Amino acid sequence: MKYSANTIRQKGALAAIAVIFSLLCYGQVNNTYNLMPAPFAMQAVTTGRIAIDKQFRVAISGSASDRIYAEASRFIRRLSNKTGIFLDKQEFVTRQQDKSTATLLVTIQRNGLLKLGEDESYAIETSGRQVLVTAVTDLGAIHALETLIQLVSTDAAGYYIPAVSVKDHPRFAWRGLLLDVALHFMPVEVVERTLDGMAAVKMNVLHLHLCNDQGFRVESKVFPRLQQVASDGIYYTQEDIKTIIKYASQRGIRVVPEFVVPAHTTAILTAYPELASVKRNYSLQRYFGVFDPVLDPTNEKVYPFLEKLFTEMASLFPDEYFHIGGDENTGKDWEAVPHIKKFMQTHGMKTTMDLQTYFNQRLLPIIRKAGKKMMGWDEVFHPGLPKEIVIQSWRGNESFYSSVKQGYKAILSYGYYIDLIQPASYHYQNDPIPDSVKLTPDEQKLILGGEATMWSELVTPVTVDSRIWPRTAAIAERLWSPKAVTDTDDMYRRLDMVSLQLESLGLQHLTYKPAMMRQLCNGNKIKALEVLVAVLEPLKIYDRNEGDTMYTVFSPFTKIADVATPDQPLPRIFNKSVQQFLMNSSSGNEKEITDQLILWKENDAAFKQLLANSPVLQEAASLSQHLSLLAEAGLKSIEYIKQHKTADDEWLKQQRVVVKHTRMQGGRCEIQVVDAIQKLITAAAGKQQ
Numbered sequence: 001m002k003y004s005a006n007t008i009r010q011k012g013a014l015a016a017i018a019v020i021f022s023l024l025c026y027g028q029v030n031n032t033y034n035l036m037p038a039p040f041a042m043q044a045v046t047t048g049r050i051a052i053d054k055q056f057r058v059a060i061s062g063s064a065s066d067r068i069y070a071e072a073s074r075f076i077r078r079l080s081n082k083t084g085i086f087l088d089k090q091e092f093v094t095r096q097q098d099k100s101t102a103t104l105l106v107t108i109q110r111n112g113l114l115k116l117g118e119d120e121s122y123a124i125e126t127s128g129r130q131v132l133v134t135a136v137t138d139l140g141a142i143h144a145l146e147t148l149i150q151l152v153s154t155d156a157a158g159y160y161i162p163a164v165s166v167k168d169h170p171r172f173a174w175r176g177l178l179l180d181v182a183l184h185f186m187p188v189e190v191v192e193r194t195l196d197g198m199a200a201v202k203m204n205v206l207h208l209h210l211c212n213d214q215g216f217r218v219e220s221k222v223f224p225r226l227q228q229v230a231s232d233g234i235y236y237t238q239e240d241i242k243t244i245i246k247y248a249s250q251r252g253i254r255v256v257p258e259f260v261v262p263a264h265t266t267a268i269l270t271a272y273p274e275l276a277s278v279k280r281n282y283s284l285q286r287y288f289g290v291f292d293p294v295l296d297p298t299n300e301k302v303y304p305f306l307e308k309l310f311t312e313m314a315s316l317f318p319d320e321y322f323h324i325g326g327d328e329n330t331g332k333d334w335e336a337v338p339h340i341k342k343f344m345q346t347h348g349m350k351t352t353m354d355l356q357t358y359f360n361q362r363l364l365p366i367i368r369k370a371g372k373k374m375m376g377w378d379e380v381f382h383p384g385l386p387k388e389i390v391i392q393s394w395r396g397n398e399s400f401y402s403s404v405k406q407g408y409k410a411i412l413s414y415g416y417y418i419d420l421i422q423p424a425s426y427h428y429q430n431d432p433i434p435d436s437v438k439l440t441p442d443e444q445k446l447i448l449g450g451e452a453t454m455w456s457e458l459v460t461p462v463t464v465d466s467r468i469w470p471r472t473a474a475i476a477e478r479l480w481s482p483k484a485v486t487d488t489d490d491m492y493r494r495l496d497m498v499s500l501q502l503e504s505l506g507l508q509h510l511t512y513k514p515a516m517m518r519q520l521c522n523g524n525k526i527k528a529l530e531v532l533v534a535v536l537e538p539l540k541i542y543d544r545n546e547g548d549t550m551y552t553v554f555s556p557f558t559k560i561a562d563v564a565t566p567d568q569p570l571p572r573i574f575n576k577s578v579q580q581f582l583m584n585s586s587s588g589n590e591k592e593i594t595d596q597l598i599l600w601k602e603n604d605a606a607f608k609q610l611l612a613n614s615p616v617l618q619e620a621a622s623l624s625q626h627l628s629l630l631a632e633a634g635l636k637s638i639e640y641i642k643q644h645k646t647a648d649d650e651w652l653k654q655q656r657v658v659v660k661h662t663r664m665q666g667g668r669c670e671i672q673v674v675d676a677i678q679k680l681i682t683a684a685a686g687k688q689q
Helices: 005-009 066-083 096-101 138-151 188-200 238-250 266-271 302-316 338-346 352-369 397-405 424-428 441-445 464-468 471-480 488-504 512-521 527-533 569-583 590-611 615-642 649-662 674-684
Strands: 041-051 058-062 104-110 122-127 130-137 153-155 158-168 174-180 205-209 254-261 321-325 373-377 390-393 410-412 447-454 536-538 669-671
Touching: 041 122, 058 066, 066 104, 066 138, 066 238, 066 488, 104 138, 122 138, 130 138, 138 158, 138 188, 138 488, 174 188, 174 471, 188 205, 188 238, 188 464, 188 471, 188 488, 238 254, 238 302, 254 302, 302 321, 302 352, 321 352, 338 352, 352 373, 390 397, 397 410, 424 471, 424 488, 441 447, 447 464, 447 471, 464 512, 471 488, 512 527, 512 615, 527 590, 527 615, 569 590, 569 674, 590 615, 615 649, 615 669, 615 674, 649 674
Parallel strands: 058 104, 104 130, 174 205, 174 447, 205 254, 254 321, 321 373, 373 390, 390 410, 410 447
Antiparallel strands: 041 158, 122 130, 122 158, 153 158, 536 669
């Protein structure tokens, strides 16, 4: 499930690769639109367009569900908000003879089922003055509406839908996002806006991680102590869960629950300590990480408890899959207890993993009886595990492909851990079926898809959107679009636009920043902080929470590392401009680079003025100073380059010290333009890049 710091450091970073819109048997794809995920095939069919005006009308034909009518209504409201055109008197065209007059005609063969493998394909064609959407199921039609919203364009004549032909379907059936609501609780409204974002990029599974050492987050009427003493009073009522599922179902999204056992169960043991392997006083864990408390698999009282609890929880979630976790059991508590060691010896178990497999085998009939299919993290993948259990791989590709080759269905999360603050390009190039791995067609069919994971140690409801979006849209494209879609530059071009579209849905990945900066600055004058934050990113992987001891559940997550966001656009653009300049100093972007360097150089003076009124920003003072020194070095380097001079040794020696210092973190953040300016310094020394 979670990466430990040691595990992460052992993982080599994957190099980013470039993406193209596929040509795929349908004609050349037009990549001037801002569609994400990219469709299977698309092309412009005429030079015409469908104007959006007050006469815009929608008709639905075929086997129409309440869901598609509701989504079509939401589409109209979004279209009105996007264009500013009053469509408030919209009525769906229902009479067959009037459907030819509708601007948008949606034709559906049948209502879709919210289950793995359901048909989600759709087609969009323009014919005369009408947009035609056809889909086997209403789920496909919902995806088509999202594509149409992204296609809306504008020019001096007004808003319109360009005349295109689209044939689209997903590459993988499971396109998920795990939202951890246990480590930091996420209110219903946060979950709902997350679902809106998922629907916009055609993701179809919300995986809710509902309990951990820090809390149990669902009301249980069978075991009420779980919310009474094991939640800090912060949990979803059963009505809340029904609300979330209804909201998700409306958007064609399944909700899969996870109740992690046998480890990460401190919250459960706080309420019911008699189920523990080691008898001790239990209380909710306030720190984050991997802990020893674990259920006792030799205690026969554990299984009736889990059967009652899981049966109750399974009844709340209609999806066919039920996740039991199974990760990060240290085994220390099992090894410390004589009666458990004796049980292992009696049953010929050599390791604690053998005992965990026994535990999983005991769980399986409980999950079956509840009418569900069992899932677990890749630690459950061990000899003797029944083939019907789905493996979710997080520790590496090796276990993922090993499980598939041994006949297990599998979901990839390794490489999609969005809480690690890695760039979208890193996730984008992480294909579930890369060319480097040789699988038979039958083995490939066992790969259900993938899941981005948003663990919540270092986020709150205020900041969580900024860690999910917009990068998760790149993962959504990797799981939906053809394998040949791999142009990273074009992905970023579209991602920047999709980010704004996500904001229009109410997601707060952009809007939270000014408010938090005003709080940090203790006033409205935030420009100097904005300039600095634009080039910062929080420490990556789990380095921000060094040793898992710097933060607790109740720590303030309102500091500069919380304002700084992953994969900032400005450093990416600046770094690329510098590379282009060094390849060709007359490329025309020298002024752009120089203006930016001057801004950074002069910003430190303004930032220092903030400190007198905002002591909390003192932790970023070194970052501001280092950015100014870096910018000064960059300006001098450009001067040397343009004059075709070689920098003197003493100056170069000084700049090496500057670069070394600027790589040091401040406020748990790092400056993201150090490498680009070091390249300028290297060029000023007369050396090749």
